[in-house]
Every structure is written in C-alpha cells, then in structure tokens.
Amino acid sequence: MLSLTNVTRRFGTNVAVENCTIEIPAGQMVGIIGKSGAGKSTLLRMINRLIDPSEGTIAYGDIEVSTIKGAALRLWQRDCAMIFQQFNLVPRLDVLTNVLLGRLNHRSTALSILGLFTQEERASAILALEQLDITKTALQKAGTLSGGQQQRVAIARALMQRPKVILADEPIASLDPRNAQIVMDSLRAINQRDGLTVVTNLHTLDTARTYCQRIVGMQNGRIVFDGSPDDLTTDIAREIYGAEGLKEAFSETMTSTSLPAAPATAPDKSASNEPVKSRAGEVAKRMTDAQLVT
C-alpha cells in the first residue's frame, strides 16, 4: 500500500502540489489526469524521490519514503521503477546494456563498471526484451531506435529492477497512437500478470478510461477527483480540464490510444504512421464534439 498524506511541494513561492492525500493499494492501476502544470509530474517524482516533498509524508508499507536517505533511498528507488516521457535511456549504449542497467542497485559498483554482468542477468534482460517484442534490437544503440521502441526498452529496464511499483510519467506523450497503445498494453499486462502497482500520468481522458481501474484528477496541484472511470462524467472532466481544455484533452491525438487503425502487433518504422495519426485526429475531434453535445 502506497499512501501519501498531506503532501505539498513548493518551488519558490509557486505551489506545484498542494496537500495531496491518497492511498493506492498494491496491484492497482491508477491513472492521474489533468492539464499541463496541474502537478501530476511533480507528484509522481516525489513518490520516486527525484523531487523531495516540502511537507507531508509518503509511505510504502512501513517504509517512510519521504524521509529516507542514501542507500535506503536507492533501495526504494529500485523498488519503485520510473518510466519517463522522454525515455531517459543512455542513447550511446546498446539496448541490452541499457536494460541491464536496471540491475545497478542489485550488484557491486565495481563489477558494473567493469561490465561484468552475469549470464542470468543477461538472460533475464533478453527475456524482458522478448516480452516486449523488441529482442531483435538488443545490440543496436538505444538512441537509434524509434520512440515506441525506446519506451519499451525503458519498460524492460524497469522490469529488471524487480520493482513493486511502476510509476510512468506521461509514458505515451511522445508516441504515435499505435506505439502508445503498445506501451499502454504492456503496462496493463505488467499490472495484471505480475500484479505490480502501476501509477501513470496521462494527458488524455480516453486512455485513462480504457486502461485504468481508478482515475485521479488533478487541478492546480490539488486532487479534485478520485474514483472509477464510470464516475468520471463529462461535467467532472470539464471541471478538471476547463471548458476549452476538455476539447484539447480529446483532440491531442499524439497521446491518444483509443483509435489506432491496426491492432498492435509488431513495431514498425514510422513511415506509415502519418495517415494513421491524422485519421485518428479527425475521428477524435468528431467524438469530442459529440460528447460535448450530449
């Protein structure tokens, strides 16, 4: 159980996250939605302690996450993997090494620096790549991969940490619809198959509705909605995004997963993605209008 109690974060005089209290039971898949600047990213980063909270407590079981330091903090970060919008891989290292870097907290620094990973570690890294269907890229430099492939490498690295929680900060915001769907499907699979808690920031409503059991809405740093996808009515969505923002939340097809033309099978180079994107955009816009009318 991950529990945040009265968590606040200030940057100077600016309050990014204000007095947030939330409990996430193990094994839940939670989507956090809200406008840009609503404090979603800051909230997630505080859970992984990339940012320290100004006030309040974060706890996981009996670990006091918000106050630990040094080795204990690094152990928590190992247990609480993070996936980023910009993937945050090491572009100049090959994919397999990038995935193996997920093990860094499990082993001695000297051995890591000498590049001495065990056969088991390599095997499980390849297995993780296999699960995400990108084994054939294993020896390429990570920087030469497409966005969707890179994000899957990042997920494979997260899995190598053997985490208890996976946090995903806008994991599909830089991806085209088809890759976005592959990535979201992977996250859902991890949640359902391995029973990991997944907390993900999402830009768009439809993705959150499709994939998450529970949706948390944020506005100006505060949690304004917490419930099941069915509870999230258009009125509440309008409140979270604002009247104009609601349209935006649907029509940002770059981050939408709801309308890919083809089922997600194998990754492919982005040549064919252009028409898919614009078609998805059209349909999404029509859908938004329809929703607003009703």
Next chain:
Amino acid sequence: MVELDAGAMLRTQETERHYRQLLGQRRLYSVLIIIGLLVAASASLWFANETNAGKFFDRIPYFFDFFKDLAPRDGWEIWRALFDLPSPYDDGSLQYNYPVGRVYLIGPVYLPEYFYKMIETLNIAIVATMFGTALGFVFSFFAATNVNSNRAVRFVVRRFLEILRAFPEIVVAGFFLVVFSLGPIPAIMAVAIHTVGAIGKLYFEVVENADMKADEGLRAVGANKVSRVWFGIVPQVMPNFMSYALLRFEINVRASTIIGAVGGGGIGEQLRLAISRGHEAKTLAIVLLLFTTIVAVDQLSAYIRKRLVGEQAFALQGALA
C-alpha cells in the same frame, strides 16, 4: 497601405524618432571605440620600440643575416646531418661529426641521433598527455555543477585546476629541473601538470553540457553516483573527451620541444645547441624533422578527431529521430 488614425500616426512617428536617436548613439560609440583602439595600439608600439635595445627601423636591414648564416656548405649536408651520414667536410670538430650520434639497434642498423631525440620528445608528450588526461578526467566530475552538488568542493577543485594551468610549462619545468636534474622526467611532470589544469577545465565544461536525462533515468533506477556518472554521462562525453585529449597531445608535442631547449632532453635541446654553436646543417636538419613531425601529428589527430566527432553527430541524429 493601412489607414492610420491620428494616435497611431503619432506613435509611429515617435518610434521612428526614438529609433534614429538610438542609431545615432550607436554610431557615435563605434567611432569613439575605433579612435580609442588606434591610440592604444600606436602607444603600445611606441613603448615597445622605446624599451627595445635597438630601434626597429635601424635593425631591419639585418633581418636576413640569420638566414644567410644558416646556409649550409652544400644542400646534401642537411640530409647527412639528418641521417647521420659521414660528411666530406669532417675535420674532427663537433660541426661535422654526424655519424657519432648514431644509436645502434641491431648490428649495423641504427637510428639517426635526431630521430632518436624526436622520439624522446614525442614520448614526453605521450606520457604527459596520458597522465594529465587521466587526472583531468577525474577532477572534471568534481568540478562540474551537474555532477557535484557540493559547492565548496567544486570551488576548491576549480581553483586547483586554475593554479595548475596558471604557470607555463617552462616555468614548472625550470623548478622540477632543479629537483630531478636534467632529462625527460621533469619535462613530463611539467607538461602533465599543465595538462591536468587545461584538460580538467575543458572536460568539466563538456560534462556540464551533457544531457541529464540518462542520469535521471539511472537515478530513478536507484543507481549510486559512480554508476550514474559512468553509465549516464561518460558515454555521452567520451567523443568530446577524446577529441580534446588529441588536441592537447598536439599542443604537448610543441611544449615538450620547448622544454627540451631549457634542459628537458629531447630534440629541443639539440636544436638549442645547434643554433647557439652555429652548426647550420644540423639546425636545418632538426627544423626539417620538427616541421615534418608536427605536421604529421596534427594531421593524424585532426583525422581521428573528425572521425570521432562525425560519429557523435550521427548518434545525436539518432537520438533526435
């Protein structure tokens, strides 16, 4: 044309007037600065001429005397001096004793003296660059804001690097020559120390420009500082580091030559002796050898650097795609 009302008209005129005023001011400053620079330049030249032992225009007719003295007795003498071949002018003096300097390797196979000395100089440069780069590499991470958040340590390391590069190699060499006596050891130490200071600064600037996304990713993995630097930053900065190390090697070849001239061994010492003794063939042979070596080193290092940076540009493109 757009129809303007009276207010807009007035604002436009006002802006125009302001613009002209600024333009005039800028021109005035430019003229003043140019006049100032001209005055400063002519004053400096006058002062330099006044403090010189001989006056510039009095001495200019002697400009080519040095080159006249350098002319060897015949053109082949330069090659004989370079490859330690016997000279027909050999009269037992130091001036024409070329074969004496031969360094025999196996049987009759020998290395000409100046080639041997050139290798000695290159060796000084190579060893100094290796040690200097290795130490500069370590210090650079302690001096970089994005790696070391401890302000005091950063301050100390940066000032330390500044001190190391503040003194020219030749001054440091002069000090070590007294301690360790003549030869390449003090030369290596002097060049290496300067290299640490110079490379350390260049390196930490490269580190500070590194993209920290990879580092953040590894921080979220729970990796410690050493792992984060090694896997997150080093792969990114390596091409630049190598390029700077090669550039430094070029500079160090010249520096070790100069240090040789003050007693640090190598080709520089031979050059100084040849010039001061008036051995024209030897001087020209050394100058030729030096010139060829430096051009070769520069070309080689430029070639490697181009390949490294080219590769990096390619990787960057991949990251953006």
